[in-house]
Amino acid sequence: MFPTSFEYHRATSVAEAVAMLGEHPDAKILAGGHSLIPAMKLRLAAPAMLVDLTRVAELKGVTLGDGVATIGAMTTYDELRFAEGIADAFPAIPEAINVIGDQQVRAHGTIGGALAHNDPAADLTAVFLALGGRVEVAGSSGPRTIDGEDLFVDLWTTSLEPDDIITRVILPLAADGARSAYRKHAHPASGYAVVGVAVAIEAAGGVVSKASIVVTGATSKPTHAAAAEAALAGKAFDADSLAAAVSIAADGLEINGDPYASEEYRSQLIKVLTRRALEAAMSR
């Protein structure tokens, strides 16, 4: 199998890539390529041009400082999970990356690509949202910042404009250190999340000041388990509050069912994985 014909342009800078996208409305960005190229081979996507970002040096790299982690959008999953300071600041990130696809996907996939693609069963989208992330974007209308809460719109749909490129992913460093975790039930064939749950808890002095619990795989886009978050807020972070939150973790969510996993099964998985993720966070 091979894709339909297209033109290929290897960009050397963000400005050049933005200009190419502006001139060619049928162009698509090529990042890690491990979602786009398979889709093109299956003829589910047939862009007239690919603008390859893999050699744009300004889109690479991870730095921690000024209260945030700044991650270049073309940083691969492997580069991200092994970057200095990431595992300590955000344990959920290496946990999620370790269960993405297979080693070849982890070696090539990029964080910017994952967020822009917004696959409903992706792992890192949920982690990004739970950690309170935002993205910096370059486009024909100039650079701007999109808060994570405004980025994901629906299945494979984001608020990015066609000529927008995510340049950096910004994650705030939690005040109370590293209390994040990710747990997943992977589809046995595809490896995608049937359900995944990312949690990030701030509990200075043992009282929950901020609880973020985000579900992926079960919903059309990464979605806060708002009932469970509310159940934890202001409570002592202990077994009782955890159990109370878990019992209502699927409440209020629009959960999808399919022949592999029914809505009811996914609701149950949300509770189980929320419990496991919260227990992991609590142990940190």
Next chain:
Amino acid sequence: MADAIAGVARTQVTVTVNGQERSGNVEPRTLLVHFLRDDLGLTGTHVGCDTSQCGACVVTVDGVTTKSCTKLAVQADGCSIETIEGLADGTNYHPIQDAFWEKHGLQCGYCTPGMIMSAKALLERNPDPSEAEIRHELEGNLCRCTGYQNIVKSVQYAAEKMRGAG
């Protein structure tokens, strides 16, 4: 830059494969695996599922483990590629090849080139992997014959030899 007629425009690609510089003219849509097999005649890299699942086509590109059915040949321009053909030194097998022989890590052999290239990337990163780590890192390589037991044993055996502990 390719001209405007989609489908016929070709781009020159130059890569270093197993230490040798090789060139070809490809369409942008040409997958790396087809460039290696059809243009360069390196048919040791196999096409299995062709849907990025099975890992029969794994090579390394600038040292990074890569499913060559999921990479465009044009993306590899200027890169250094290692394929299964690059492992043996004449008639002396690479320790991982030896290990697959010794521990019976193959039956039909179709997945073996990809399996060995993935194992090599793993052992370069982690010279002493646990059994669980080996199984996890080889998840992207499917074998329909062996049930994986002897593949894992082969990688453990190779790791031991390569660490000089055997």
